[in-house]
Amino acid sequence: MGVSAAMIVKDSERCIARCLDSIVNAVDEIVIVDTGSEDATIAIVNQYIQKHPHIKLYHFKWIDDFAAARNYSLEQVTHEWVFVVDSDDVLPSKEQTKVRSYIQRQKEVGQEAVFDIIYDNTVAGEIVEVIPVGYVRLFPAHLRYMDRIHEQISYGDIPRLSSDIHLLHDGYDVNIVDLKAKKKRNIDLLIASLQSNQGNARLWLHLAREMSVLDVPKALRYLDIAESKTSNPDLLQLIRNERTAIS
Missing domain, CATH: 1.25.40 (Serine Threonine Protein Phosphatase 5, Tetratricopeptide repeat)
Structure with a gap:
């Protein structure tokens, strides 16, 4: 029972390599969906694809709908579980074995679940906010997103559980983001x-x-x-x- 990472990206040359380095060994497949990059994002991804055949690049025309783009990425994954990341996320090294461990645990109990990860917002490299609930990022790959912005995974009656997986995120650092x-x-x-x-x-x-x-x-x-x-x-x-x- 494997796990695919799924991400949607656009103009992510600043951070895409850092993100890929942090997840390349934590999952069995990385599905990247580019929504119209005009910078070096695609060139950087292609460099990684040459070294890591489990990284795959797809293209999706942006239609002002994050759920649609996310769902397209989920349609491309080939494993039963998916771990959703953004290009401005980093999975710290001590967290990288946890993704598979949670999946193995659910396999042993024979139950599907969706997991919240702990989201650590950073500014200038320092954690300024820790959000323990609200970001479902690890879940069965057959699920889909709703809402075009601040999209949420729709999981019905599947249990929602907490995890101790941390993701670092600098997408709200005013020093690097408008x-x-x-x-x-x-x-x-x-x-x-x-x-x-x-x-x-x-x-x-x-x-x-x-x-x-x-x-x-x-x-x-x-x-x-x-x-x-x-x-x-x-x-x-x-x-x-x-x-x-x-x-």
């Missing part, structure tokens, strides 16, 4: 998603989080809307936490 441009892109996609799904409290929460960098009063209004759209206690707590953080 955070306002990233926020604006995300806001545009969230607004487009909400046009056809206005009852989705989770999307309103994400819109508030993105907007908080640009317009706090507007972000607070979006939190009010999010709170009015759900009775889920876990989601309500996240909304309250966000309100406290930005007020």
Whole structure:
């Protein structure tokens, strides 16, 4: 029972090699889906493919839909389990044996599961935020994503379990990422998603989080809307936490 890593990339020359180095021995296959890179990303990936035949490159035309791109990557994997990473993630060396160990454990108990990983956001190489729940990144490969932005895996009645797998992520480091441009892109996609799904409290929460960098009063209004759209206690707590953080 093997595991495939799956990632979608675009203009990732800054970090793609670092990411690949960290996962190349942790999984049995790496599926990379490029969504329109104009920098050296593809050239770098091809260099890795020459050395590592289990790395595979595919292309997907970007249609402003992260779930669609993610799902295309999942369609290409050939193993029963998938470990989703982004090009600005790094799997630390001490974590690299854990991916297969969790899969082996589920094989022994004869049960499918989806696993949250621990997401460590870094700035200038230092961990500034640790998020233990909310990022399902290890799961059976037959599952699929929903929502065009802040996409989530749809897992139905499959148990959701915690893991102690850490991923380092520097995609919100203001020293290397244009955070306002990233926020604006995300806001545009969230607004487009909400046009056809206005009852989705989770999307309103994400819109508030993105907007908080640009317009706090507007972000607070979006939190009010999010709170009015759900009775889920876990989601309500996240909304309250966000309100406290930005007020």
